[in-house]
Amino acid sequence: MTVVVLCEVLPGPHATFLARIRAILTDDDRAGLKAWLGVDPEADLPIFAQVLADGPIRRAIRARAAAECLREIWSSPNPLIDDRIRDEAGDVAAVRQLVDDPTLPFHLRAPGETVGRTLGANRKAAADALADSGDLADLVTALRAGDGEVVLGPLG
């Protein structure tokens, strides 16, 4: 069953994760990737060209990022909940970014999925914009519960 989750990005672990993935990609560190994630990159392609493909490297990076950098704060069993949020978004940028953010880093998104994020200062604006949507009350509460960066997307 597809579950859509809202996760808070943990700043410290995420910074550590970013430093590590940057070093591996920049140096094309194949031994480092293998030691970190237990997967072997293809020999004839630089690692940076392999991380977007829906394959073992992408899945391992995403699983590691989810385990180390994200904390779930809300979930919905409705796989179309992002459409429901989109309907409510109107022209509120903070909500639109929550469901459609093309700049969301690759390690926080599942291949082919529509996902987004809302940066800390916009959480309250997103919550206010969704406040009158009765069926999204739990999401509004989760958005109001903090001021850190959150990511919305499918689990797994």
Added chain:
Amino acid sequence: MAYALGALAVVIAVGAWLLLRKRPRKSAAVRAEAGGTLDDAVRIRGEGDLARARAILGALDVAKGGGLRRFLRAVAAFEAGDGASARALGSGTALPGGLSSGLVLLQLAAASGRAADVVGREVQSDLARALGAKTGGDDAALRGAMTALLLSDPELAALVISKELGMPAPPSTPRAAERYASVARGRDLFVRWGPERIAAFLAFWEKP
């Protein structure tokens, strides 16, 4: 006699009309030049025929207007020593064709492979850095720029991986395609024109 003179006048008139009809007129010449494309103009200028390249660029600018056509028209005028015509194609400090100086710097960085010093400025765009590293054949710089692009705009990174490096990548989006094209088209033309000549034009343009 009068009849013969009249007939002669008709013959002369018809002959003159036929002759005039075959004479190439200026507007026809312009239309012929307008048949050239922007790529034709760049190629012809590369072959050394700057005057014909200017004619094509001028016709294209009039017919289709603005953008890189007018910008390169101004560059060609500058190269021909016609700085006044080049300046007349811009408006105030705005670059010819209404191009933003920021975009032209990105295109030039991508064409020259010198993002750290584009006419005395440093370009921060990950896309321009990646394209520039590709142009310059600098693998380490390419890895660094692509890493930054993957973390800041993965859809755009996918497009660069696919189009520039010929490697498999997920399908991209219209938004990413538009961003990529805005830099890549200028990069392609500037590479063929000679990035150093574009830089010289920018330096000329920014002179008070």
